[in-house]
Amino acid sequence: MITTDALSDLGDFREELFIDLVDTEYYLRATDAGWPTVLADAEFDHSLGTFVEARIGGQSIRLGGQPLKVRIAASWRYYYIFRNRLLVSRNYARRHPAWVTAGCFADLRHLAIVTMLAPGRRARLTAALAGVKDGLRGLTGKKPGT
Template sequence: MSVPTPNSDNIVAVIVTYYPDVNFIDRVAAILPQVAQIIIVDNTSSGRLADIQQRLSSFDRIHWILNPQNFGVAKALNQGIGWAKKKGYPWVLTFDQDSLPCRDMVDRLKQVYEQLNDPEKIAVIGSNYVEPNSGRVYYASRMHPKKLWVEQKTVVTSGSLMPIGLFDKIGTFREDFFIDNVDIEYCLRARRSGYKNILVVEPLLKHAIGNPKAHHMFSLSWFKTYTSHYAPFRWYFIIRNRLILVGEYLLIDPFWAAHHFIHFIGFIVKGILFEEDKREKLRCVWLGVIDAITGNRHIWPPK
Protein backbone atom coordinates (compact mmCIF):
# COMPACT_ATOMS: atom_id res chain seq x y z
CA MET A 1 0.00 0.00 0.00
CA SER A 2 1.74 3.12 -1.25
CA VAL A 3 0.46 6.42 0.13
CA PRO A 4 1.96 9.91 -0.05
CA THR A 5 3.74 11.37 2.94
CA PRO A 6 1.18 12.95 5.29
CA ASN A 7 1.11 16.74 5.37
CA SER A 8 -1.31 19.58 5.96
CA ASP A 9 -2.56 19.41 2.35
CA ASN A 10 -3.62 15.76 2.28
CA ILE A 11 -4.99 15.08 5.77
CA VAL A 12 -8.66 15.34 6.73
CA ALA A 13 -9.42 15.73 10.43
CA VAL A 14 -12.54 13.94 11.65
CA ILE A 15 -14.02 15.12 14.94
CA VAL A 16 -16.97 13.34 16.53
CA THR A 17 -19.12 15.56 18.75
CA TYR A 18 -21.87 15.02 21.29
CA TYR A 19 -23.07 18.16 23.08
CA PRO A 20 -19.73 19.98 22.62
CA ASP A 21 -18.96 22.86 24.96
CA VAL A 22 -18.15 26.39 23.81
CA ASN A 23 -14.40 25.73 24.12
CA PHE A 24 -14.79 23.35 21.20
CA ILE A 25 -14.41 26.35 18.91
CA ASP A 26 -10.88 26.98 20.19
CA ARG A 27 -9.97 23.34 19.62
CA VAL A 28 -11.22 23.48 16.04
CA ALA A 29 -9.18 26.65 15.53
CA ALA A 30 -6.07 24.79 16.70
CA ILE A 31 -6.67 21.89 14.31
CA LEU A 32 -7.73 23.74 11.15
CA PRO A 33 -4.36 25.30 10.14
CA GLN A 34 -2.76 21.85 10.25
CA VAL A 35 -5.11 19.97 7.91
CA ALA A 36 -6.77 20.30 4.51
CA GLN A 37 -10.33 19.85 5.80
CA ILE A 38 -12.18 19.27 9.05
CA ILE A 39 -15.20 16.99 9.11
CA ILE A 40 -17.35 17.42 12.20
CA VAL A 41 -19.74 14.51 12.68
CA ASP A 42 -22.30 15.47 15.29
CA ASN A 43 -24.41 12.90 17.11
CA THR A 44 -26.90 15.35 18.63
CA SER A 45 -29.04 18.30 17.65
CA SER A 46 -29.45 21.10 20.15
CA GLY A 47 -29.58 24.85 20.51
CA ARG A 48 -26.03 24.76 21.78
CA LEU A 49 -24.86 23.12 18.56
CA ALA A 50 -26.64 25.73 16.45
CA ASP A 51 -24.73 28.43 18.30
CA ILE A 52 -21.42 26.64 17.76
CA GLN A 53 -22.21 26.14 14.08
CA GLN A 54 -22.92 29.83 13.70
CA ARG A 55 -19.68 30.79 15.42
CA LEU A 56 -17.71 28.40 13.23
CA SER A 57 -19.38 29.61 10.02
CA SER A 58 -16.56 32.11 9.45
CA PHE A 59 -14.03 29.26 9.27
CA ASP A 60 -13.21 27.84 5.84
CA ARG A 61 -12.73 24.15 5.09
CA ILE A 62 -15.18 22.79 7.66
CA HIS A 63 -17.84 20.27 6.63
CA TRP A 64 -20.65 19.15 8.94
CA ILE A 65 -22.39 15.79 9.06
CA LEU A 66 -25.43 16.12 11.34
CA ASN A 67 -26.91 12.84 12.51
CA PRO A 68 -30.57 12.76 13.57
CA GLN A 69 -29.69 10.74 16.67
CA ASN A 70 -26.68 9.40 18.49
CA PHE A 71 -25.24 6.83 16.08
CA GLY A 72 -22.19 6.22 18.27
CA VAL A 73 -18.51 7.00 17.83
CA ALA A 74 -17.72 4.12 15.47
CA LYS A 75 -20.39 4.95 12.88
CA ALA A 76 -19.62 8.67 13.12
CA LEU A 77 -15.93 8.01 12.45
CA ASN A 78 -16.87 5.82 9.50
CA GLN A 79 -19.08 8.58 8.12
CA GLY A 80 -16.22 11.08 8.28
CA ILE A 81 -13.76 8.63 6.76
CA GLY A 82 -16.24 7.87 3.98
CA TRP A 83 -16.49 11.58 3.14
CA ALA A 84 -12.70 11.95 3.03
CA LYS A 85 -12.38 8.85 0.84
CA LYS A 86 -14.93 10.17 -1.68
CA LYS A 87 -12.94 13.40 -1.92
CA GLY A 88 -9.75 11.46 -2.65
CA TYR A 89 -7.79 12.23 0.51
CA PRO A 90 -5.21 9.63 1.56
CA TRP A 91 -5.05 10.36 5.30
CA VAL A 92 -7.46 10.86 8.18
CA LEU A 93 -6.60 12.30 11.60
CA THR A 94 -9.23 11.58 14.26
CA PHE A 95 -10.06 13.63 17.34
CA ASP A 96 -12.40 13.60 20.29
CA GLN A 97 -14.26 16.85 20.86
CA ASP A 98 -12.27 17.66 24.01
CA SER A 99 -8.80 17.17 22.50
CA LEU A 100 -6.45 20.10 21.96
CA PRO A 101 -3.44 19.47 19.68
CA CYS A 102 -0.12 21.26 19.85
CA ARG A 103 0.55 23.78 17.06
CA ASP A 104 2.95 21.54 15.15
CA MET A 105 1.24 18.21 15.69
CA VAL A 106 0.99 17.31 12.01
CA ASP A 107 4.61 18.31 11.37
CA ARG A 108 5.72 15.95 14.13
CA LEU A 109 3.56 13.14 12.82
CA LYS A 110 5.08 13.71 9.39
CA GLN A 111 8.59 13.63 10.88
CA VAL A 112 7.90 10.26 12.45
CA TYR A 113 6.40 8.87 9.25
CA GLU A 114 9.45 9.89 7.22
CA GLN A 115 11.72 7.91 9.55
CA LEU A 116 9.79 4.66 9.25
CA ASN A 117 11.51 1.80 7.46
CA ASP A 118 8.23 0.16 6.47
CA PRO A 119 5.57 2.89 6.26
CA GLU A 120 3.36 0.69 4.10
CA LYS A 121 2.87 -1.63 7.11
CA ILE A 122 1.61 1.09 9.46
CA ALA A 123 -2.08 1.06 10.39
CA VAL A 124 -2.15 3.83 13.00
CA ILE A 125 0.28 6.53 14.09
CA GLY A 126 -1.03 7.45 17.53
CA SER A 127 -0.24 10.52 19.60
CA ASN A 128 0.94 10.54 23.18
CA TYR A 129 -1.08 12.97 25.29
CA VAL A 130 -1.23 14.87 28.56
CA GLU A 131 -4.28 14.69 30.82
CA PRO A 132 -5.04 18.41 31.32
CA ASN A 133 -6.24 18.35 34.94
CA SER A 134 -3.62 16.10 36.50
CA GLY A 135 -0.76 16.69 34.07
CA ARG A 136 -0.27 12.94 33.76
CA VAL A 137 1.29 11.70 30.53
CA TYR A 138 -0.41 8.72 28.89
CA TYR A 139 2.87 7.05 27.92
CA ALA A 140 5.91 7.69 30.11
CA SER A 141 8.56 8.89 27.66
CA ARG A 142 11.33 8.21 30.19
CA MET A 143 11.00 4.55 29.22
CA HIS A 144 12.35 5.41 25.75
CA PRO A 145 13.84 8.91 26.06
CA LYS A 146 15.77 8.75 22.79
CA LYS A 147 13.03 7.32 20.59
CA LEU A 148 10.64 9.33 18.48
CA TRP A 149 8.13 6.50 18.46
CA VAL A 150 7.43 3.07 19.91
CA GLU A 151 5.34 0.21 18.62
CA GLN A 152 2.15 -0.41 20.60
CA LYS A 153 -0.57 -3.01 20.41
CA THR A 154 -3.23 -0.33 20.70
CA VAL A 155 -3.50 3.47 20.77
CA VAL A 156 -6.43 5.78 21.51
CA THR A 157 -8.60 7.25 18.77
CA SER A 158 -7.90 10.90 19.48
CA GLY A 159 -4.78 12.08 17.71
CA SER A 160 -4.54 8.99 15.51
CA LEU A 161 -3.32 9.36 11.93
CA MET A 162 -4.48 6.58 9.60
CA PRO A 163 -4.13 5.81 5.88
CA ILE A 164 -7.61 5.77 4.39
CA GLY A 165 -6.76 3.05 1.87
CA LEU A 166 -6.23 0.52 4.64
CA PHE A 167 -9.91 0.58 5.58
CA ASP A 168 -10.67 -1.14 2.26
CA LYS A 169 -8.36 -3.98 3.26
CA ILE A 170 -9.20 -4.62 6.91
CA GLY A 171 -12.55 -2.89 7.34
CA THR A 172 -13.72 0.24 9.11
CA PHE A 173 -14.50 0.80 12.77
CA ARG A 174 -16.79 -1.78 14.35
CA GLU A 175 -20.18 -0.09 14.65
CA ASP A 176 -21.80 -2.61 17.01
CA PHE A 177 -19.26 -1.48 19.63
CA PHE A 178 -20.97 1.93 19.47
CA ILE A 179 -18.60 3.96 21.64
CA ASP A 180 -16.09 2.13 23.85
CA ASN A 181 -13.08 0.04 22.81
CA VAL A 182 -13.66 1.02 19.18
CA ASP A 183 -10.02 2.08 18.86
CA ILE A 184 -8.72 -1.00 20.66
CA GLU A 185 -10.68 -3.35 18.41
CA TYR A 186 -9.44 -1.65 15.23
CA CYS A 187 -5.80 -1.71 16.38
CA LEU A 188 -5.98 -5.39 17.30
CA ARG A 189 -7.61 -6.22 13.96
CA ALA A 190 -4.87 -4.32 12.14
CA ARG A 191 -2.15 -6.25 13.99
CA ARG A 192 -3.93 -9.50 13.25
CA SER A 193 -3.81 -8.54 9.56
CA GLY A 194 -0.05 -7.96 9.70
CA TYR A 195 0.07 -4.19 10.26
CA LYS A 196 1.66 -2.15 13.04
CA ASN A 197 0.41 0.55 15.38
CA ILE A 198 2.93 3.07 16.64
CA LEU A 199 2.84 5.87 19.20
CA VAL A 200 4.73 9.15 18.97
CA VAL A 201 6.57 9.37 22.29
CA GLU A 202 6.43 13.12 22.75
CA PRO A 203 2.95 14.30 23.83
CA LEU A 204 1.17 15.99 20.94
CA LEU A 205 -2.16 16.91 22.51
CA LYS A 206 -4.13 17.47 25.68
CA HIS A 207 -6.78 14.83 26.14
CA ALA A 208 -8.80 13.27 28.96
CA ILE A 209 -10.21 9.75 29.27
CA GLY A 210 -13.59 10.24 30.91
CA ASN A 211 -13.62 12.64 33.86
CA PRO A 212 -10.54 11.43 35.74
CA LYS A 213 -10.25 12.13 39.44
CA ALA A 214 -7.60 11.16 41.97
CA HIS A 215 -8.55 9.13 45.05
CA HIS A 216 -6.46 8.29 48.10
CA MET A 217 -6.83 4.72 49.25
CA PHE A 218 -7.08 4.04 52.98
CA SER A 219 -6.75 7.81 53.60
CA LEU A 220 -3.06 7.59 52.74
CA SER A 221 -1.79 10.66 50.90
CA TRP A 222 0.83 8.66 49.02
CA PHE A 223 -1.52 5.84 48.00
CA LYS A 224 -3.24 7.48 45.05
CA THR A 225 -5.30 5.97 42.27
CA TYR A 226 -7.36 7.42 39.44
CA THR A 227 -10.83 6.56 38.21
CA SER A 228 -12.55 7.87 35.09
CA HIS A 229 -16.05 8.60 36.49
CA TYR A 230 -17.87 7.53 33.36
CA ALA A 231 -21.66 7.66 33.31
CA PRO A 232 -23.33 4.28 34.03
CA PHE A 233 -24.30 3.65 30.39
CA ARG A 234 -20.62 3.89 29.45
CA TRP A 235 -19.89 1.13 31.95
CA TYR A 236 -22.19 -1.14 29.97
CA PHE A 237 -20.24 -0.63 26.75
CA ILE A 238 -16.83 -0.74 28.45
CA ILE A 239 -17.62 -4.04 30.17
CA ARG A 240 -19.44 -5.67 27.25
CA ASN A 241 -16.97 -4.69 24.55
CA ARG A 242 -13.86 -5.44 26.58
CA LEU A 243 -15.14 -8.91 27.44
CA ILE A 244 -15.95 -9.54 23.78
CA LEU A 245 -12.37 -8.63 22.85
CA VAL A 246 -10.88 -10.73 25.65
CA GLY A 247 -12.86 -13.70 24.34
CA GLU A 248 -11.92 -13.08 20.71
CA TYR A 249 -8.19 -12.72 21.43
CA LEU A 250 -7.80 -15.26 24.23
CA LEU A 251 -6.08 -17.76 21.93
CA ILE A 252 -4.58 -15.24 19.51
CA ASP A 253 -2.86 -13.10 22.16
CA PRO A 254 -3.34 -14.68 25.61
CA PHE A 255 -1.01 -12.18 27.31
CA TRP A 256 -3.08 -9.24 26.07
CA ALA A 257 -6.32 -11.00 27.00
CA ALA A 258 -5.11 -11.82 30.52
CA HIS A 259 -3.76 -8.31 31.09
CA HIS A 260 -7.00 -6.68 30.02
CA PHE A 261 -9.15 -9.07 31.99
CA ILE A 262 -7.22 -8.07 35.11
CA HIS A 263 -7.62 -4.41 34.11
CA PHE A 264 -11.34 -5.09 33.66
CA ILE A 265 -11.60 -6.37 37.25
CA GLY A 266 -9.60 -3.42 38.57
CA PHE A 267 -11.83 -0.97 36.70
CA ILE A 268 -14.91 -2.41 38.39
CA VAL A 269 -13.40 -2.57 41.88
CA LYS A 270 -12.01 0.98 41.83
CA GLY A 271 -15.19 2.38 40.35
CA ILE A 272 -17.40 0.78 42.98
CA LEU A 273 -15.06 1.89 45.78
CA PHE A 274 -14.68 5.52 44.74
CA GLU A 275 -17.39 6.58 42.30
CA GLU A 276 -21.03 7.58 42.59
CA ASP A 277 -24.08 5.70 41.20
CA LYS A 278 -22.70 2.40 42.46
CA ARG A 279 -25.95 0.44 42.15
CA GLU A 280 -26.63 1.60 38.59
CA LYS A 281 -23.04 0.91 37.56
CA LEU A 282 -23.21 -2.60 39.01
CA ARG A 283 -26.43 -3.14 37.05
CA CYS A 284 -24.65 -2.06 33.87
CA VAL A 285 -21.75 -4.39 34.68
CA TRP A 286 -24.19 -7.28 34.96
CA LEU A 287 -25.95 -6.36 31.71
CA GLY A 288 -22.61 -5.96 29.94
CA VAL A 289 -21.40 -9.38 31.09
CA ILE A 290 -24.66 -11.08 30.07
CA ASP A 291 -24.73 -9.44 26.64
CA ALA A 292 -21.06 -10.23 26.00
CA ILE A 293 -21.79 -13.89 26.70
CA THR A 294 -25.11 -14.12 24.84
CA GLY A 295 -24.11 -12.00 21.86
CA ASN A 296 -26.73 -9.28 22.31
CA ARG A 297 -25.67 -5.95 20.83
CA HIS A 298 -27.87 -3.27 22.37
CA ILE A 299 -27.36 0.34 21.32
CA TRP A 300 -28.27 1.36 24.87
CA PRO A 301 -28.35 -0.97 27.86
CA PRO A 302 -31.88 -2.31 28.40
CA LYS A 303 -33.92 -1.26 31.41
Protein backbone atom coordinates (compact mmCIF):
# COMPACT_ATOMS: atom_id res chain seq x y z
CA MET A 1 0.00 0.00 0.00
CA ILE A 2 1.25 3.42 -0.92
CA THR A 3 -0.15 6.67 0.41
CA THR A 4 -1.25 9.38 -1.97
CA ASP A 5 1.33 11.68 -0.35
CA ALA A 6 4.07 9.20 -1.20
CA LEU A 7 2.79 8.87 -4.77
CA SER A 8 2.78 12.64 -5.13
CA ASP A 9 6.32 12.88 -3.79
CA LEU A 10 7.86 9.86 -5.53
CA GLY A 11 5.89 9.72 -8.75
CA ASP A 12 4.69 6.63 -10.56
CA PHE A 13 6.29 3.25 -10.95
CA ARG A 14 8.93 3.13 -13.70
CA GLU A 15 6.94 1.54 -16.52
CA GLU A 16 10.04 1.51 -18.72
CA LEU A 17 11.39 -1.34 -16.59
CA PHE A 18 8.50 -3.48 -17.86
CA ILE A 19 7.88 -6.46 -15.57
CA ASP A 20 10.89 -7.17 -13.35
CA LEU A 21 12.17 -5.06 -10.44
CA VAL A 22 9.50 -2.38 -10.87
CA ASP A 23 8.40 -2.74 -7.24
CA THR A 24 11.98 -3.04 -5.98
CA GLU A 25 13.03 0.16 -7.73
CA TYR A 26 10.08 1.97 -6.14
CA TYR A 27 11.03 0.63 -2.71
CA LEU A 28 14.61 1.86 -3.13
CA ARG A 29 13.39 5.25 -4.36
CA ALA A 30 11.06 5.55 -1.36
CA THR A 31 13.84 4.56 1.04
CA ASP A 32 16.19 7.13 -0.47
CA ALA A 33 13.51 9.81 -0.16
CA GLY A 34 13.10 9.00 3.54
CA TRP A 35 9.67 7.39 3.32
CA PRO A 36 9.05 4.66 5.89
CA THR A 37 8.83 1.28 4.19
CA VAL A 38 7.82 -2.21 5.21
CA LEU A 39 8.87 -5.34 3.36
CA ALA A 40 6.07 -7.83 3.81
CA ASP A 41 6.16 -11.53 3.09
CA ALA A 42 2.91 -11.88 1.16
CA GLU A 43 1.27 -14.83 -0.56
CA PHE A 44 -0.15 -14.53 -4.05
CA ASP A 45 -2.62 -16.72 -5.89
CA HIS A 46 -0.29 -16.89 -8.89
CA SER A 47 3.11 -18.48 -9.17
CA LEU A 48 6.21 -16.82 -10.49
CA GLY A 49 7.33 -19.50 -12.88
CA THR A 50 6.84 -23.20 -13.37
CA PHE A 51 8.32 -26.16 -11.54
CA VAL A 52 10.09 -28.66 -13.79
CA GLU A 53 11.89 -31.87 -12.96
CA ALA A 54 15.63 -31.38 -12.52
CA ARG A 55 17.75 -33.44 -14.89
CA ILE A 56 21.42 -33.80 -15.70
CA GLY A 57 22.35 -35.60 -18.89
CA GLY A 58 18.75 -36.70 -19.29
CA GLN A 59 18.73 -38.37 -15.89
CA SER A 60 16.21 -37.29 -13.28
CA ILE A 61 17.69 -36.11 -10.00
CA ARG A 62 16.01 -37.57 -6.95
CA LEU A 63 16.14 -36.26 -3.42
CA GLY A 64 14.69 -38.40 -0.65
CA GLY A 65 13.16 -40.71 -3.25
CA GLN A 66 11.25 -37.85 -4.90
CA PRO A 67 12.17 -36.08 -8.13
CA LEU A 68 13.90 -32.77 -7.46
CA LYS A 69 12.08 -29.83 -9.04
CA VAL A 70 13.37 -26.39 -9.92
CA ARG A 71 11.36 -23.28 -10.68
CA ILE A 72 11.95 -21.64 -14.04
CA ALA A 73 10.47 -18.56 -15.64
CA ALA A 74 9.51 -18.32 -19.29
CA SER A 75 12.73 -17.95 -21.28
CA TRP A 76 11.89 -14.39 -22.39
CA ARG A 77 11.61 -13.29 -18.74
CA TYR A 78 15.35 -13.77 -18.26
CA TYR A 79 15.91 -10.85 -20.62
CA TYR A 80 14.01 -8.52 -18.28
CA ILE A 81 15.46 -10.02 -15.11
CA PHE A 82 19.02 -9.36 -16.20
CA ARG A 83 18.45 -6.10 -18.09
CA ASN A 84 16.50 -4.55 -15.24
CA ARG A 85 18.93 -5.83 -12.61
CA LEU A 86 21.65 -3.86 -14.39
CA LEU A 87 19.49 -0.75 -14.88
CA VAL A 88 18.33 -0.63 -11.27
CA SER A 89 21.76 -1.56 -9.90
CA ARG A 90 23.38 1.24 -11.85
CA ASN A 91 21.09 3.77 -10.17
CA TYR A 92 21.32 2.41 -6.62
CA ALA A 93 24.72 0.69 -6.23
CA ARG A 94 26.39 3.57 -4.38
CA ARG A 95 23.58 3.98 -1.85
CA HIS A 96 22.63 0.29 -1.53
CA PRO A 97 25.74 -1.79 -2.31
CA ALA A 98 24.64 -4.78 -0.20
CA TRP A 99 21.25 -4.91 -1.97
CA VAL A 100 22.88 -4.70 -5.41
CA THR A 101 25.42 -7.39 -4.58
CA ALA A 102 22.82 -9.74 -3.08
CA GLY A 103 20.40 -9.25 -5.98
CA CYS A 104 23.05 -9.84 -8.64
CA PHE A 105 24.30 -12.93 -6.83
CA ALA A 106 20.76 -14.33 -6.45
CA ASP A 107 19.99 -13.85 -10.16
CA LEU A 108 23.29 -15.38 -11.27
CA ARG A 109 22.87 -18.30 -8.84
CA HIS A 110 19.35 -18.96 -10.14
CA LEU A 111 20.52 -18.81 -13.77
CA ALA A 112 23.39 -21.21 -13.05
CA ILE A 113 21.09 -23.70 -11.31
CA VAL A 114 18.39 -23.71 -13.96
CA THR A 115 20.99 -23.80 -16.73
CA MET A 116 22.44 -26.98 -15.22
CA LEU A 117 19.15 -28.64 -14.28
CA ALA A 118 16.27 -27.49 -16.50
CA PRO A 119 15.42 -27.76 -20.19
CA GLY A 120 15.51 -24.62 -22.33
CA ARG A 121 19.10 -23.78 -21.48
CA ARG A 122 20.01 -22.10 -24.78
CA ALA A 123 16.89 -19.90 -24.92
CA ARG A 124 17.29 -18.88 -21.29
CA LEU A 125 21.00 -18.03 -21.66
CA THR A 126 20.39 -16.19 -24.94
CA ALA A 127 17.69 -14.07 -23.30
CA ALA A 128 19.82 -13.35 -20.23
CA LEU A 129 22.82 -12.32 -22.36
CA ALA A 130 20.63 -10.07 -24.52
CA GLY A 131 19.32 -8.51 -21.31
CA VAL A 132 22.85 -7.87 -20.06
CA LYS A 133 23.79 -6.31 -23.39
CA ASP A 134 20.74 -4.03 -23.44
CA GLY A 135 21.13 -3.21 -19.75
CA LEU A 136 24.69 -2.06 -20.36
CA ARG A 137 23.40 0.05 -23.25
CA GLY A 138 20.71 1.55 -21.00
CA LEU A 139 17.78 0.33 -23.10
CA THR A 140 14.37 0.26 -21.41
CA GLY A 141 10.77 -0.64 -22.21
CA LYS A 142 9.23 -3.70 -23.74
CA LYS A 143 11.64 -5.58 -25.98
CA PRO A 144 10.29 -5.77 -29.52
CA GLY A 145 9.01 -9.24 -30.33
CA THR A 146 8.01 -10.24 -26.78
